[in-house]
Amino acid sequence: MNAKNQRDWSVDALDVLRVDEGFRLADVDPESSPGHPGGKARGADDLARGAAGLDQLQERLFAASRTDATDASVLLVLQAMDTAGKGGIIRHVVGSVDPQGIMLTAFKKPTQEELAHDFLWRIEKRVPTPGMIGVFDRSHYEDVLIGRVRSLAPADEIERRYGAINDFEKRLTDAGTRVVKVMLHISRDEQRDRLMERLDRPDKHWKYNPGDVDERELWAQYMDAYQVAFERTSTDYAPWYVVPANRKWYARLAVQALLLETLEGIDPQWPTATFDVDAEKARLAAG
Amino acid sequence: MNAKNQRDWSVDALDVLRVDEGFRLADVDPESSPGHPGGKARGADDLARGAAGLDQLQERLFAASRTDATDASVLLVLQAMDTAGKGGIIRHVVGSVDPQGIMLTAFKKPTQEELAHDFLWRIEKRVPTPGMIGVFDRSHYEDVLIGRVRSLAPADEIERRYGAINDFEKRLTDAGTRVVKVMLHISRDEQRDRLMERLDRPDKHWKYNPGDVDERELWAQYMDAYQVAFERTSTDYAPWYVVPANRKWYARLAVQALLLETLEGIDPQWPTATFDVDAEKARLAAG
Numbered sequence: 335m336n337a338k339n340q341r342d343w344s345v346d347a348l349d350v351l352r353v354d355e356g357f358r359l360a361d362v363d364p365e366s367s368p369g370h371p372g373g374k375a376r377g378a379d380d381l382a383r384g385a386a387g388l389d390q391l392q393e394r395l396f397a398a399s400r401t402d403a404t405d406a407s408v409l410l411v412l413q414a415m416d417t418a419g420k421g422g423i424i425r426h427v428v429g430s431v432d433p434q435g436i437m438l439t440a441f442k443k444p445t446q447e448e449l450a451h452d453f454l455w456r457i458e459k460r461v462p463t464p465g466m467i468g469v470f471d472r473s474h475y476e477d478v479l480i481g482r483v484r485s486l487a488p489a490d491e492i493e494r495r496y497g498a499i500n501d502f503e504k505r506l507t508d509a510g511t512r513v514v515k516v517m518l519h520i521s522r523d524e525q526r527d528r529l530m531e532r533l534d535r536p537d538k539h540w541k542y543n544p545g546d547v548d549e550r551e552l553w554a555q556y557m558d559a560y561q562v563a564f565e566r567t568s569t570d571y572a573p574w575y576v577v578p579a580n581r582k583w584y585a586r587l588a589v590q591a592l593l594l595e596t597l598e599g600i601d602p603q604w605p606t607a608t609f610d611v612d613a614e615k616a617r618l619a620a621g
Numbered sequence: 622m623n624a625k626n627q628r629d630w631s632v633d634a635l636d637v638l639r640v641d642e643g644f645r646l647a648d649v650d651p652e653s654s655p656g657h658p659g660g661k662a663r664g665a666d667d668l669a670r671g672a673a674g675l676d677q678l679q680e681r682l683f684a685a686s687r688t689d690a691t692d693a694s695v696l697l698v699l700q701a702m703d704t705a706g707k708g709g710i711i712r713h714v715v716g717s718v719d720p721q722g723i724m725l726t727a728f729k730k731p732t733q734e735e736l737a738h739d740f741l742w743r744i745e746k747r748v749p750t751p752g753m754i755g756v757f758d759r760s761h762y763e764d765v766l767i768g769r770v771r772s773l774a775p776a777d778e779i780e781r782r783y784g785a786i787n788d789f790e791k792r793l794t795d796a797g798t799r800v801v802k803v804m805l806h807i808s809r810d811e812q813r814d815r816l817m818e819r820l821d822r823p824d825k826h827w828k829y830n831p832g833d834v835d836e837r838e839l840w841a842q843y844m845d846a847y848q849v850a851f852e853r854t855s856t857d858y859a860p861w862y863v864v865p866a867n868r869k870w871y872a873r874l875a876v877q878a879l880l881l882e883t884l885e886g887i888d889p890q891w892p893t894a895t896f897d898v899d900a901e902k903a904r905l906a907a908g
Binding site: 429 | 684685687688708711712715716719720721723725727758813816817820823824826827828829831834837838891892893894896898901902904905906908
């Protein structure tokens with residue numbers, strides 16, 4: 335099974351979306367669909383096929399971890415401006431996987447107790463255990479994104495955090511976790527359209543927060559903060575991936591492809607029995 | 622929207638599966654499909670339609686809780702003998718819901734730290750917050766099931782627990798949680814067939830545990846322990862439901878119906894906007 339060959343990708347998503355040396359966020363077109371020939375209908379077909387593949391790979395990963403055959407796990411980190419589609423990714427991509435294999439955490443504004451600790455304290459508690467796919471809806475990167483834009487901490491503390499994040503992610507990786515960091519990239523105009531739709535529909539009002547418009551005023555500063563975060567924390571062991579997200583079908587397919595290719599890289603196998611199969615059959619038949 | 626009318630149920634699952642005064646587990650046929658005209662194909666259609674209804678109701682419940690419009694939540698407790706299909710229920714029924722609205726916990730053999738506390742200590746920590754659907758894969762009932770059968774605690778401690786469970790569930794209910802306690806009921810012969818299938822398929826070996834056959838020897842004692850638990854803890858505020866589970870299509874449909882009817886009972890509504898919609902539209906259009 336290979337994500338690229340099985341579906342319509344012309345290249346690996348892990349290659350084409352990766353943030354490497356010299357990357358500039360300003361050069362990424364949020365309308366684009368790199369690596370995929372495109373088309374909403376074709377995208378939907380691909381997504382369904384990919385879901386079946388993801389389902390199999392996840393079950394194998396989980397099974398392998400039950401008998402200590404692997405310490406591998408996956409951590410998907412989702413960061414984005416409001417309305418960029420994190421929720422849709424969780425619902426349609428993560429949601430296609432058996433919930434028993436998913437460890438999902440939505441990080442909100444830190445509580446008083448969380449603020450009293452180092453910024454990684456609450457993150458450590460939600461790191462996936464072997465065999466699991468962890469998903470962070472927002473993450474420790476908030477502490478160098480809104481943290482930087484809104485000066486929620488002194489400048490030297492923000493600086494310290496980039497190094498602390500790299501150390502943390504290196505430790506996770508050494509322990510068997512594949513860290514997949516995704517920024518969903520929409521344009522400022524697209525955000526306006528999506529916020530307007532929430533205002534137009536009474537069943538979407540609950541998703542609208544007047545504070546979102548305040549953050550929107552700081553768009554350029556946020557893009558700068560993302561650029562700096564990429565430069566400081568896109569490492570060999572835990573690179574960033576920027577996913578153009580104005581087209582929802584593409585963003586979902588791209589994140590699914592990143593997960594598929596990561597699991598294919600692990601290549602988990604069904605564990606062999608740790609008991610005598612024939613003896614167990616005899617025992618079971620007898621009673 | 623009404624679960625009974627929308628689909629093929631002739632009665633409410635909440636009524637027909639409920640454990641009332643005089644209930645005897647020994648009288649339930651695990652092959653039966655009470656309240657549903659039956660048929661695997663028809664069941665699959667119903668399950669797909671039910672998933673769409675569940676999806677809508679869950680989103681409304683979640684939305685209503687975001688603006689303090691409700692403190693309601695749901696807690697689905699799943700108990701069963703091995704192979705009865707808890708995993709399938711989680712995958713196919715719970716798995717059809719947006720993962721952002723689900724709080725799933727699989728309770729394993731207690732750790733040393735958990736054993737050092739009262740048996741409800743680890744349970745309390747995983748109670749669903751408002752707007753969420755909590756799911757317990759095994760639960761505090763293990764402490765009066767295997768706890769009783771294997772004498773893991775003194776007899777008077779087991780006796781104490783029934784009352785403690787009722788007090789706990791009353792408190793949950795008073796705080797807005799609908800507690801839906803489900804026992805999936807298979808026959809001993811069906812379990813043998815399912816265990817044998819796990820032994821026949823190398824990709825299922827990881828699900829087989831020789832200890833399962835030891836528990837199987839205690840089948841009658843387990844059925845007695847369930848009967849006592851029903852008599853002591855099936856209350857007005859938190860009744861038990863026994864779901865015949867030899868037919869997987871029926872068990873899934875029945876648990877889905879229990880969830881649907883419970884959510885319909887809550888009848889969550891889209892919350893009204895807490896901001897001036899027109900003013901926000903103007904502000905958004907301007908920037």
